[in-house]
Amino acid sequence: MLELTAGKASPKDNPMGSTKNNQDLYSQIDSYLADKSNQIKTFSRGDIVEGEVVDTRDGFVVVDVGFKSEGIVAGRELKSDTLDWRDLKIGDKILVYVVKPEDEEGQLVLSIRRTQQASAWITLEKAKKDNDIVETVVVEANNGGLIVEIGKDIRGFIPTSQLDASRVYLNGIRQVGKDISSKVQKRLNSLVGEKISTRIIELDREKNRIILSEKMVTQSRDLEQREKTLNKVKEGDVLEGLVSGITPFGIFVNAEGLEGLVHLSELSWDKVEDIGSMYAVGSKVKVMVIGVSDGGKRVAYSVKRLLKDPWSQAIAKYKVGDVVSGSIQKVVPYGAFVRIAEGLNGLIHISELSDKLVKDPSDIVKVGDDVKVKILSISSTERHLGLSLKATGKSSTVVEEVVEKPQITQEELASAIDTAIDEEINVKE
Numbered sequence: 001m002l003e004l005t006a007g008k009a010s011p012k013d014n015p016m017g018s019t020k021n022n023q024d025l026y027s028q029i030d031s032y033l034a035d036k037s038n039q040i041k042t043f044s045r046g047d048i049v050e051g052e053v054v055d056t057r058d059g060f061v062v063v064d065v066g067f068k069s070e071g072i073v074a075g076r077e078l079k080s081d082t083l084d085w086r087d088l089k090i091g092d093k094i095l096v097y098v099v100k101p102e103d104e105e106g107q108l109v110l111s112i113r114r115t116q117q118a119s120a121w122i123t124l125e126k127a128k129k130d131n132d133i134v135e136t137v138v139v140e141a142n143n144g145g146l147i148v149e150i151g152k153d154i155r156g157f158i159p160t161s162q163l164d165a166s167r168v169y170l171n172g173i174r175q176v177g178k179d180i181s182s183k184v185q186k187r188l189n190s191l192v193g194e195k196i197s198t199r200i201i202e203l204d205r206e207k208n209r210i211i212l213s214e215k216m217v218t219q220s221r222d223l224e225q226r227e228k229t230l231n232k233v234k235e236g237d238v239l240e241g242l243v244s245g246i247t248p249f250g251i252f253v254n255a256e257g258l259e260g261l262v263h264l265s266e267l268s269w270d271k272v273e274d275i276g277s278m279y280a281v282g283s284k285v286k287v288m289v290i291g292v293s294d295g296g297k298r299v300a301y302s303v304k305r306l307l308k309d310p311w312s313q314a315i316a317k318y319k320v321g322d323v324v325s326g327s328i329q330k331v332v333p334y335g336a337f338v339r340i341a342e343g344l345n346g347l348i349h350i351s352e353l354s355d356k357l358v359k360d361p362s363d364i365v366k367v368g369d370d371v372k373v374k375i376l377s378i379s380s381t382e383r384h385l386g387l388s389l390k391a392t393g394k395s396s397t398v399v400e401e402v403v404e405k406p407q408i409t410q411e412e413l414a415s416a417i418d419t420a421i422d423e424e425i426n427v428k429e
Contacts, residue, residue: 346385
């Protein structure tokens with residue numbers, strides 16, 4: 001029962017008013033309790049909470065951790081490698097570690113120093129979630145990869161498979177073989193002390209396990225560079241790149257992130273016999289863009305179109321009817337190819353090898369033979385010379401004679417052997 005107060009009536013005098021007042025009171029209490037800012041929280045040692053700086057003085061910082069609670073950070077608990085307490089301003093948000101829920105004076109004792117490692121893990125968890133880049137320093141190498149330092153007392157691991165290939169293998173191309181393992185280990189050891197940008201693959205605070213990847217960074221950069229180049233490039237543009245692969249049908253070139261093929265026919269104006277003698281993986285090369293299709297999935301480059309066409313220069317010196325010197329480069333069933341000059345080749349058709357019937361061109365000429373030939377035709381569109389050996393009057397004619405010999409007798413065979421022995425003895429004497 002409520003008692004009267006000065007100037008107010010007793011509930012006995014107005015029972016309906018009493019009920020309404022009680023309901024209002026209960027409603028106010030519920031609203032107050034529902035407001036988290038009015039709640040009082042009990043902290044335990046080891047809790048890490050976010051607070052707001054409300055005061056900074058020489059030797060201590062006052063932090064409001066909410067729930068009507070303020071704590072003190074003082075002495076050595078102010079020291080941190082990641083945060084200088086003297087730079088703190090009123091209103092700054094910081095993470096603090098609960099050292100004591102209550103000291104002798106009933107104050108909440110907090111620490112900035114002890115949140116350093118916890119703060120680093122929270123930062124790493126955010127970096128993993130946002131796919132942010134994490135900077136590391138290599139401190140050790142082993143058979144599986146690199147041990148790196150991320151922050152004070154926090155280390156992670158980059159497996160060899162997650163390192164950019166250029167760090168691990170010569171020319172950035174993955175290799176196999178019995179000697180490769182020792183070479184890889186040597187290259188890994190040389191990385192100690194280097195900074196590597198990574199992204200987090202796996203993060204487990206309880207197991208203190210952090211797996212990182214450099215590839216996720218470099219590949220992302222490559223994709224960004226590729227899209228940038230693809231959006232601006234057009235046929236006829238000249239790019240500079242690196243040879244990323246060599247095949248029997250040409251070379252692959254990565255130019256400004258955009259990988260494409262230089263087909264064998266686009267490598268040189270001259271006939272290419274050995275691509276490996278011209279290029280190596282990692283070689284710098286300038287290329288012309290001659291085709292982009294399927295949204296950049298197929299890119300065609302050319303090297304020879306950046307070079308002067310030797311055909312137009314070389315052929316200007318000759319005309320039909322000239323007799324010139326050359327060297328047999330290749331013999332085929334239908335004739336022989338002759339090099340007249342650098343970048344200038346022609347064909348002697350089998351019918352132009354001899355004034356006699358030729359069944360096999362190799363009976364007339366061999367690779368490496370020096371010959372004189374007459375120019376029968378010049379085709380600039382097909383870049384082709386028609387040549388003749390027989391027209392110079394210098395051709396050879398192979399005459400095959402088949403002589404039927406009678407069956408030799410045993411006596412004749414013995415006599416022939418004796419004669420051969422006598423002749424050999426006389427030669428030695």
